[in-house]
Amino acid sequence: GAGVSQSPRYKVAKRGQDVALRCDPISGHVSLFWYQQALGQGPEFLTYFQNEAQLDKSGLPSDRFFAERPEGSVSTLKIQRTQQEDSAVYLCASSPGTALHEQYFGPGTRLTVT
Amino acid sequence: KQEVTQIPAALSVPEGENLVLNCSFTDSAIYNLQWFRQDPGKGLTSLLLIQSSQREQTSGRLNASLDKSSGRSTLYIAASQPGDSATYLCAVRIITQGGSEKLVFGKGTKLTVNP
Numbered sequence: 001g002a003g004v005s006q007s008p009r010y011k012v013a014k015r016g017q018d019v020a021l022r023c024d025p026i027s028g029h030v031s032l033f034w035y036q037q038a039l040g041q042g043p044e045f046l047t048y049f050q051n052e053a054q055l056d057k058s059g060l061p062s063d064r065f066f067a068e069r070p071e072g073s074v075s076t077l078k079i080q081r082t083q084q085e086d087s088a089v090y091l092c093a094s095s096p097g098t099a100l101h102e103q104y105f106g107p108g109t110r111l112t113v114t
Numbered sequence: 115k116q117e118v119t120q121i122p123a124a125l126s127v128p129e130g131e132n133l134v135l136n137c138s139f140t141d142s143a144i145y146n147l148q149w150f151r152q153d154p155g156k157g158l159t160s161l162l163l164i165q166s167s168q169r170e171q172t173s174g175r176l177n178a179s180l181d182k183s184s185g186r187s188t189l190y191i192a193a194s195q196p197g198d199s200a201t202y203l204c205a206v207r208i209i210t211q212g213g214s215e216k217l218v219f220g221k222g223t224k225l226t227v228n229p
Contacts, residue, residue, distance in 0.1 A: 004157075033216065042118070042203055042219030043158070056214030091157060093217075100165065102148055103207075103217060105158040 002026070004106035006092050012112045013082045021077045021109045025094030032075050033103060034067055035091040043091050049075060061086075082113045116141045120204055120220035127194055128228050135189040135223045137204030142182050145207040148217065149178050149189050152201045161202075162189070194227045201225070 005024045013019050025032050031050055035043035036059075045059040051072040060067070064083075069075040079086055089110050093103040117140045127133055137147075146165045150158040162171045162178040164187070170179040177190040191198060201224045205217040 031215075035217075035219075040221070042205075042221045043217070044219070045216040048214050048216060056210065056212065056216065058210075058214075059216075093158075100146065102146075102160050102163040104160065105150075107157040110155075 004092055004094050004104055006090075006106040006109050008109060009107060010110050010112075012114060015083060015113055016081055018078065018080045019082055019111065021079075021090050021111070023075045023077070023092030023094075023106060025073065025075070025092070026104055027073075028096070029094035029104075030072075030097040031095040031103075032069055033093040033095070034075070034077050035093065036061075037089040037091055037108070039088075046077070046090075079111075082111075084113050087111055087113045116144075116206060116208055116218045118204060118206055118218050118220040120202075120223050122223060123221065124224040124226075126226040126228065129194060129196060131194050131227075132190070132192050133194055133225070135191070135202050135204075135225070137187040137189070137220055139185045139187075139206050139218075141208075142185055143208065144182065145209055145215070147178075147180055147187050148205050148207065149176075149187075150203040150205065152203055152222070158203065191225075194225075196227045196229050198227050199225055 034046040037043040048056040049069040064080045089108040092106045149161045164180040175192040201222040203222045205219045
């Protein structure tokens with residue numbers, strides 16, 4: 001079946017612009033995660049959804065970052081007034097439900113802020 | 115705070131060698147541990163998942179072990195091939211006090227297998 005998909009794959013934004021990154025999880029997966037991966041680093045947790053409920057947003061770097069999953073499937077990560085330090089790969093992952101299951105990752109969106 | 119360390123940061127070996135990648139974590143209260151592979155410019159491909167109650171998992175030429183009490187995991191790759199060249203990431207699954215869950219990643223080991 002289809003895996004996790006993300007769009008766009010690449011995004012170039014001028015500093016100060018708003019961007020929206022989309023994640024389509026595997027159908028039926030309850031849990032959805034966003035991670036941020038800076039160059040040469042491991043991914044870092046941003047936020048976690050269980051169905052439509054955002055249970056944890058402790059990893060969001062600032063109030064310019066906002067994520068939603070209104071119908072419990074597709075999720076959008078929005079970054080307002082982008083800054084150069086926001087340049088990174090944004091990875092989305094989904095999981096069937098409990099923490100016993102592995103997380104399946106999408107290809108990521110590479111954001112470059114100029 | 116959970117921290118994950120991977121050693122070495124980079125490794126270059128000739129084709130055919132057996133090799134071991136190391137991962138350590140500071141807090142043994144983990145749910146499971148997952149090894150991933152990441153090719154340049156790509157997302158993460160899950161290789162092996164070890165539950166906290168398990169000691170090891172095997173898939174083809176890969177074998178991962180887990181010693182939760184000492185906070186260590188190893189990924190063993192047998193008879194390495196050039197196609198194994200990638201960055202290997204180790205991640206532990208934790209449950210937070212608030213009932214959330216997340217993966218905490220190491221920085222990865224960049225493996226190059228030379229023909």
